[in-house]
Amino acid sequence: MEKRVTFKGWLLPMLLIAPQLIISAVFFFYPAGEAVWQSLFIPDPFGLSMQYVGLGNFEYLFSDPYYRASFLTTAVFSTLVTLVSMIPALFLAVLADRLVKGAGTYRTLLIWPYAVAPAVAGVLWLFMFNTRIGVVAFYLNQLGYDWNHVLNEHEAMGLVVVASAWGRISYNFLFYFAALQAVPKSVIEAAAIDGAHFWRRFFTIVLPLLSPTTFFLLVVNIVYAFFETFGVIHTITSGGPQQATTILVYKVYADGFVGQDLGSSAAQSVVLLVVVGILTVLQFKFVEKRVHY
Amino acid sequence: MKNFALGAALASATLAAPFTAQAATEIQFWHAFTGRLGELVDQQVKDFNASQSDYEVVATHKGNYSETLNAGIAAFRAGEQPDILMVFEVGTATMMAAKGAIKPVYQVMADAGVPFNADDYIGAVKGYYTTTDGKMLSLPFNSSTPVLWVNRDMLDTAGVAKDAPLTTWEDVGKVLDQLKASGVDCPMTTAWQSWIHLENLSAYHNVPFASQENGFAGLDAQLEFNGPVQVKHIQTMGDWAKKGEFIYKGRRNEGGADFRAGTCALFTESSAGYAGIKSEAKFNFEVHPLPYWGDVAGAPQNTIIGGASLWVMSGKDDSHYKGVAEFLSYLSSPEVQAKWHQDTGYLPITKAAADLTREQGFYEANPGTDVAVKQMTANAPTANSKGIRLGNFDQIRGIIDEELEAVWSGDKTAQDALDNAVTRGNQLLRRFEQANR
Numbered sequence: 001m002e003k004r005v006t007f008k009g010w011l012l013p014m015l016l017i018a019p020q021l022i023i024s025a026v027f028f029f030y031p032a033g034e035a036v037w038q039s040l041f042i043p044d045p046f047g048l049s050m051q052y053v054g055l056g057n058f059e060y061l062f063s064d065p066y067y068r069a070s071f072l073t074t075a076v077f078s079t080l081v082t083l084v085s086m087i088p089a090l091f092l093a094v095l096a097d098r099l100v101k102g103a104g105t106y107r108t109l110l111i112w113p114y115a116v117a118p119a120v121a122g123v124l125w126l127f128m129f130n131t132r133i134g135v136v137a138f139y140l141n142q143l144g145y146d147w148n149h150v151l152n153e154h155e156a157m158g159l160v161v162v163a164s165a166w167g168r169i170s171y172n173f174l175f176y177f178a179a180l181q182a183v184p185k186s187v188i189e190a191a192a193i194d195g196a197h198f199w200r201r202f203f204t205i206v207l208p209l210l211s212p213t214t215f216f217l218l219v220v221n222i223v224y225a226f227f228e229t230f231g232v233i234h235t236i237t238s239g240g241p242q243q244a245t246t247i248l249v250y251k252v253y254a255d256g257f258v259g260q261d262l263g264s265s266a267a268q269s270v271v272l273l274v275v276v277g278i279l280t281v282l283q284f285k286f287v288e289k290r291v292h293y
Numbered sequence: 294m295k296n297f298a299l300g301a302a303l304a305s306a307t308l309a310a311p312f313t314a315q316a317a318t319e320i321q322f323w324h325a326f327t328g329r330l331g332e333l334v335d336q337q338v339k340d341f342n343a344s345q346s347d348y349e350v351v352a353t354h355k356g357n358y359s360e361t362l363n364a365g366i367a368a369f370r371a372g373e374q375p376d377i378l379m380v381f382e383v384g385t386a387t388m389m390a391a392k393g394a395i396k397p398v399y400q401v402m403a404d405a406g407v408p409f410n411a412d413d414y415i416g417a418v419k420g421y422y423t424t425t426d427g428k429m430l431s432l433p434f435n436s437s438t439p440v441l442w443v444n445r446d447m448l449d450t451a452g453v454a455k456d457a458p459l460t461t462w463e464d465v466g467k468v469l470d471q472l473k474a475s476g477v478d479c480p481m482t483t484a485w486q487s488w489i490h491l492e493n494l495s496a497y498h499n500v501p502f503a504s505q506e507n508g509f510a511g512l513d514a515q516l517e518f519n520g521p522v523q524v525k526h527i528q529t530m531g532d533w534a535k536k537g538e539f540i541y542k543g544r545r546n547e548g549g550a551d552f553r554a555g556t557c558a559l560f561t562e563s564s565a566g567y568a569g570i571k572s573e574a575k576f577n578f579e580v581h582p583l584p585y586w587g588d589v590a591g592a593p594q595n596t597i598i599g600g601a602s603l604w605v606m607s608g609k610d611d612s613h614y615k616g617v618a619e620f621l622s623y624l625s626s627p628e629v630q631a632k633w634h635q636d637t638g639y640l641p642i643t644k645a646a647a648d649l650t651r652e653q654g655f656y657e658a659n660p661g662t663d664v665a666v667k668q669m670t671a672n673a674p675t676a677n678s679k680g681i682r683l684g685n686f687d688q689i690r691g692i693i694d695e696e697l698e699a700v701w702s703g704d705k706t707a708q709d710a711l712d713n714a715v716t717r718g719n720q721l722l723r724r725f726e727q728a729n730r
């Protein structure tokens with residue numbers, strides 16, 4: 001039987017979990033509750049008056065075809081960001097794991113981009129792809145490709161994905177690299193003796209053993225793509241062209257802080273809260289089953 | 294009397310403690326200018342502070358126009374608002390609707406006993422910031438209007454005759470064909486597409502941008518910029534874009550860098566582009582009035598302004614408002630305004646500043662600098678051409694930008710795009726109406 005430690009009385013356990021409870025209440029439940037409350041009103045920007053509209057803000061949102069399209073944009077964007085940041089990270093981690101000389105230098109260089117703030121990363125990539133002065137745009141032009149992410153939605157999407165994923169590769173690399181160190185050498189050596197070549201060993205042994213890390217990174221990266229990328233989008237495309245890169249959280253930001261439509265912004269936050277809640281439940285219910293701890 | 298007592302107290306405090314710099318009342322002024330414009334504003338503030346000892350104006354840069362407005366709104370909600378906030382013309386309706394958050398300029402001036410006459414300002418500028426009964430709510434600060442900038446060297450190289458007219462869009466079309474045929478990559482680009490090619494286009498051709506006198510007469514205005522004149526213009530620009538004659542660079546003034554670098558031949562941009570073009574362009578450039586469509590009766594009417602005005606925020610001590618009034622009065626004095634106009638290319642917003650500039654011989658020495666003034670004051674403004682006052686206008690411009698981009702990329706016809714922009718924009722107008730009921 002499992003050994004359980006039980007406390008006598010309520011005071012000590014409550015005291016011990018109090019810090020976490022207080023943090024959750026102040027930084028999560030209170031703002032979330034406030035958002036739900038505000039989503040029922042149309043306030044004026046200065047907070048001088050507000051009109052109760054019931055579910056009017058939600059009706060307004062869902063009758064807007066651009067808002068509905070934004071769900072698909074968000075799905076495409078998050079999937080791409082997650083893939084583009086995780087696959088190269090794993091690849092680089094595997095390579096770095098096999099390094100004998102200069103491993104420290106490579107590691108440092110690979111982790112470096114993580115220190116760059118998203119908005120700064122956005123500006124960096126924007127400069128490289130700027131249609132007038134960008135180096136990449138210039139060479140693409142030399143090759144006969146007319147790069148213009150200001151008007152071409154696929155190019156715009158590609159650019160914000162790469163700019164968002166770039167810094168995350170370092171973060172994911174760090175976790176994969178640590179996880180690879182933890183893969184028992186004996187198992188790999190046994191497989192090698194049995195004649196399994198490198199890629200076979202990788203797919204049948206290493207990858208499954210990395211699954212807890214992969215799952216963790218999957219959740220973290222999707223949350224990142226959902227919530228922390230608006231700096232990049234704001235600096236590169238401002239959600240354009242034709243809202244092709246307007247993901248849900250960018251719209252919350254743009255409507256709330258640029259457009260001063262706090263009612264709609266609050267309603268969108270509530271929708272986002274529900275979406276992310278559902279996503280997390282789904283991930284833990286279905287994806288986690290395939291994880292071997 | 295209270296003002297006087299306080300002033301006297303302040304004055305005696307200053308006398309008693311000549312080494313305490315804190316004796317002067319601090320006036321916070323938030324603005325959106327960087328670079329050369331930022332330096333010029335700082336200079337104005339410095340000169341004002343040096344001219345008297347009762348008040349100390351502290352100018353702070355708060356980001357671009359949108360960011361400055363948002364910083365002001367957030368600060369007001371937190372009770373930490375500045376005394377003076379710079380708000381771009383797009384935010385005018387938002388500020389006007391916020392009756393409890395602002396103190397109208399005419400009232401600030403009257404309370405402080407500082408002489409002030411709204412009629413000193415040139416019509417098109419005054420109209421934008423006054424109520425329908427002529428009371429000025431915010432002080433016009435920097436106002437500009439769109440003009441056509443021309444790289445004469447590129448036109449010469451392309452073999453365009455020196456006297457080839459650029460008066461109408463029909464003329465422009467011919468020149469664009471010529472430029473393209475001679476291998477120019479960027480015959481024309483633009484800045485601020487909605488402001489120039491829809492808002493000003495409508496005013497210039499005396500057709501409505503929105504109902505209710507473009508929103509001046511009521512919050513229930515509906516957008517109307519999908520009429521035949523606008524559709525024709527946008528469709529023509531779309532056709533030029535398809536032929537590679539109009540090159541789209543971005544929503545703000547991204548195209549300015551291309552023009553100043555000498556890669557684009559024609560450029561529709563604010564008259565305030567003057568400061569940058571003058572200092573950077575290594576070619577012969579010219580300023581032309583904004584072209585119009587020759588086949589539209591009544592064109593050219595007059596163009597409208599863009600830029601910003603200064604709003605006085607409510608909730609401050611009377612002593613502050615006295616200082617604010619002094620500062621605003623200083624800013625609108627003919628000498629300060631004339632210098633500002635000549636340094637920046639912004640319009641001289643008072644008649645006195647315009648006269649002073651003329652007397653100083655500035656226009657003779659710098660040909661083309663008066664094009665914007667003439668174009669804007671050519672005719673008395675009509676209901677369609679005195680300005681635009683719509684709520685949520687920053688967002689509506691965002692929608693217009695999106696729809697225009699669809700035309701430039703060839704995804705939509707001008708009619709579809711403008712119809713869609715009108716429908717989507719009207720929803721935002723209704724929300725604004727609801728929020729300010």
